[in-house]
Amino acid sequence: MFRVMAKKPQVTWGGRFSGNPSELMVRFGESVSFDQRLAPFDVRGSKAHTAMLCHVGLLTAEERDAIESGLDAILQEIESGAFQWDESLEDVHMNIEQALSGKVAVASKLHTGRSRNDQVATDMRLFFKSACAELDDAINNLLAALVEKADEHGAVTVPGYTHLRRAQPVSLAYQWLAYAEMFSRDGERFRSVAEHANFCPLGSGALAGSTLPLDREFTARELGFVDKEGHPQLTRNSLDAVADRDLFLEFATACAICGTHFSRMAEDLILWSTEEFGFLALPEAFTTGSSLMPQKKNPDSLELIRGKAARLQGNAQTLFTLMKGLPMTYNRDLQEDKPPVFDSLDQTMISLQVLTGVVTGLMVNATACKAASADPQMLATDLADYLVKRNVPFREAHHVVGKLVAMAEKTGIPLNELTHAQASQAHPQIGPDWHKVFHLETAMKNREKPGMPGPDQIRQEIARWRQRLATE
Numbered sequence: 052m053f054r055v056m057a058k059k060p061q062v063t064w065g066g067r068f069s070g071n072p073s074e075l076m077v078r079f080g081e082s083v084s085f086d087q088r089l090a091p092f093d094v095r096g097s098k099a100h101t102a103m104l105c106h107v108g109l110l111t112a113e114e115r116d117a118i119e120s121g122l123d124a125i126l127q128e129i130e131s132g133a134f135q136w137d138e139s140l141e142d143v144h145m146n147i148e149q150a151l152s153g154k155v156a157v158a159s160k161l162h163t164g165r166s167r168n169d170q171v172a173t174d175m176r177l178f179f180k181s182a183c184a185e186l187d188d189a190i191n192n193l194l195a196a197l198v199e200k201a202d203e204h205g206a207v208t209v210p211g212y213t214h215l216r217r218a219q220p221v222s223l224a225y226q227w228l229a230y231a232e233m234f235s236r237d238g239e240r241f242r243s244v245a246e247h248a249n250f251c252p253l254g255s256g257a258l259a260g261s262t263l264p265l266d267r268e269f270t271a272r273e274l275g276f277v278d279k280e281g282h283p284q285l286t287r288n289s290l291d292a293v294a295d296r297d298l299f300l301e302f303a304t305a306c307a308i309c310g311t312h313f314s315r316m317a318e319d320l321i322l323w324s325t326e327e328f329g330f331l332a333l334p335e336a337f338t339t340g341s342s343l344m345p346q347k348k349n350p351d352s353l354e355l356i357r358g359k360a361a362r363l364q365g366n367a368q369t370l371f372t373l374m375k376g377l378p379m380t381y382n383r384d385l386q387e388d389k390p391p392v393f394d395s396l397d398q399t400m401i402s403l404q405v406l407t408g409v410v411t412g413l414m415v416n417a418t419a420c421k422a423a424s425a426d427p428q429m430l431a432t433d434l435a436d437y438l439v440k441r442n443v444p445f446r447e448a449h450h451v452v453g454k455l456v457a458m459a460e461k462t463g464i465p466l467n468e469l470t471h472a473q474a475s476q477a478h479p480q481i482g483p484d485w486h487k488v489f490h491l492e493t494a495m496k497n498r499e500k501p502g503m504p505g506p507d508q509i510r511q512e513i514a515r516w517r518q519r520l521a522t523e
């Protein structure tokens with residue numbers, strides 16, 4: 052009923068079989084369509100393993116050199132696009148090994164003391180180290196763009212919001228630096244995933260190591276699985292080493308958190324660039340028009356970024372569901388671990404790049420920002436603080452200022468334009484100097500403790516960020 056593969060028997064594991072798998076099974080079971088991107092890591096792992104086999108006397112120096120140059124040639128073919136991938140060979144590992152056997156007589160010795168289980172675990176650890184470094188770089192570019200904007204907009208004030216209602220004035224620079232804080236935590240998270248990845252599983256075999264005299268430290272050193280002092284770092288239990296997919300969960304979770312962050316920033320930028328807010332204009336390069344309404348300039352880039360966050364959360368969820376209740380050790384389910392991880396890397400990376408482009412190109416409407424932050428009600432808390440400084444208990448001060456706000460609203464007179472007589476009626480400690488509270492520049496200067504939006508603080512923070520980014 053099902054057609055079997057017409058090709059020669061499965062060379063890598065076909066010994067105990069009398070026939071070939073059905074074509075349907077081959078199509079169903081292949082992973083080479085997506086795991087071929089592991090080729091550079093697979094070749095690195097195989098070369099390190101080959102060097103180790105030679106080091107312990109299981110290969111001669113000639114055999115090692117032949118295998119290594121064969122692997123280099125294959126990688127070149129892969130990178131040039133000339134390599135013929137074959138889905139009947141299941142995955143990247145067997146494709147490369149088979150290609151090697153077509154080139155090098157001793158290729159059949161490469162898989163000595165190794166299983167695809169420790170091989171794929173090694174490939175993925177190398178992949179995670181590289182992916183985390185790439186993302187960390189992309190985050191640093193975004194941080195640099197935010198710091199430049201903070202410097203550019205040093206003097207512009209905007210309302211700070213809670214509940215999406217005007218709360219207290221801040222500088223626009225302070226807002227950009229808030230995003231920088233948020234994204235720098237993502238960078239830290241990726242660096243910590245890379246540290247967790249930094250242990251070599253090779254030598255774990257299928258699940259219980261090998262009887263051959265393998266030198267695991269040698270392989271680990273070859274592949275850069277070393278601590279700061281250069282000591283090799285090895286996984287400590289083969290069962291766990293081939294079963295463990297924590298890094299997949301951690302990486303996808305780190306991407307999902309990063310995605311959540313960029314979706315929040317995207318939402319702010321979408322809102323702030325509306326006709327209603329008008330604080331910002333988005334760069335044309337990252338907006339699109341409408342096929343029907345000629346006037347539209349839509350923030351599609353930011354909407355897509357907001358949408359990607361859902362996809363990144365979905366990828367993390369896929370992996371948690373994949374792992375839940377999975378028995379020790381390797382199970383073929385685990386082949387499904389790669390597509391969500393690759394997608395998380397790709398979508399996080401492109402979103403970070405787009406967001407960096409949007410930040411770099413956005414234009415600020417300082418007049419609109421100024422008008423919005425001139426709202427005197429945002430300094431109501433400063434007025435309460437004024438009373439506190441005159442020994443009025445805060446709760447009482449809060450109540451008094453609340454009354455004044457209500458009076459301002461009822462009479463339609465802005466809070467700062469009530470007369471001194473009206474104000475001092477609300478509390479005798481409101482002196483003739485009370486209007487000074489509403490001087491925005493002074494209000495900002497009154498916030499000069501660490502972490503606050505005072506202009507000196509912002510200047511120091513910009514300098515700190517620049518220094519940090521220059522040394523990374």
Ligand code: ARG
Nearest residue numbers: 082142167168171381385386
């Ligand atoms: N393509 C497989 C995967 O990604 C490699 C490991 C295969 N191991 C096995 N025992 N079938 O999971």
